[in-house]
Amino acid sequence: MQLFLMNILLAISWCALTSDATLDNVVVGMIVGFLAMALSPVRKFNDGYFRRLPKVVALIGYFLKELLVSGLRATWEVLAPSPNRHPCVVEVPTSYPDDNELLLLSQLLSLTPGTLVVDIDDENKTLYVHSMFVSDGAQFRKELHDGLERKIREAFE
Numbered sequence: 662m663q664l665f666l667m668n669i670l671l672a673i674s675w676c677a678l679t680s681d682a683t684l685d686n687v688v689v690g691m692i693v694g695f696l697a698m699a700l701s702p703v704r705k706f707n708d709g710y711f712r713r714l715p716k717v718v719a720l721i722g723y724f725l726k727e728l729l730v731s732g733l734r735a736t737w738e739v740l741a742p743s744p745n746r747h748p749c750v751v752e753v754p755t756s757y758p759d760d761n762e763l764l765l766l767s768q769l770l771s772l773t774p775g776t777l778v779v780d781i782d783d784e785n786k787t788l789y790v791h792s793m794f795v796s797d798g799a800q801f802r803k804e805l806h807d808g809l810e811r812k813i814r815e816a817f818e
Contacts, residue, residue, distance in 0.1 A: 664710040668694045716816040723812050724769055734794065735774040749795040750779060753788045753802050755810060762813055763788075769809060 671694025676682045679690075699711050738744050757763045760783070767778040767788055775793040782789075795801045 664698060668698065670694075671697060713816065713818075716812075716818075720812045720816040724809070727809065728773055731776070732774045738775075738793065746793050747796050748791065748793050749798065749801075750789055750791045751795055751798045751801050753790050753805055755786045755788065757786055757814070759817075762817055766810060766813055769813075770805075 668691060672687050672690030675690030675693055676686055679686060695711075695714065738746055755763060755766065757766070763781065763786055767781055770776050770788070770790060771778050777791045778788050779791050780789040781787070790801075790805075792801060
């Protein structure tokens with residue numbers, strides 16, 4: 662957490678030095694600050710921040726890609742003259758040791774067009790997901806485990 666706060670401080674310093682406080686410049690400042698801290702020969706802190714941040718950015722990128730693809734697919738299915746919908750509720754068991762990761766997975770799934778988490782079984786760490794486009798429940802579970810669930814696990818190891 663200290664490194665993240667230091668990175669924010671470096672981004673603010675970057676914006677002050679460049680006299681430009683736009684969102685683009687703040688992002689550039691975060692990147693420059695991250696690189697400066699990663700390349701610094703003096704590291705008083707745990708290096709977990711430098712391993713975790715790229716994985717969190719990869720998770721965000723993966724989610725945004727999935728959001729775009731599912732949004733386009735849902736739009737196409739709504740506007741298509743002959744829709745190809747197969748709505749189904751699928752039981753998705755997870756193996757997260759922490760409830761926060763399960764909560765994040767359920768929220769990201771609910772934000773994705775065409776899917777909605779209907780229920781969460783806390784004891785068995787199981788999600789019940791309603792999806793508009795499920796032709797095979799096993800394939801849906803496999804795609805979810807290999808995609809979003811794996812990215813979340815990698816980001817929070």
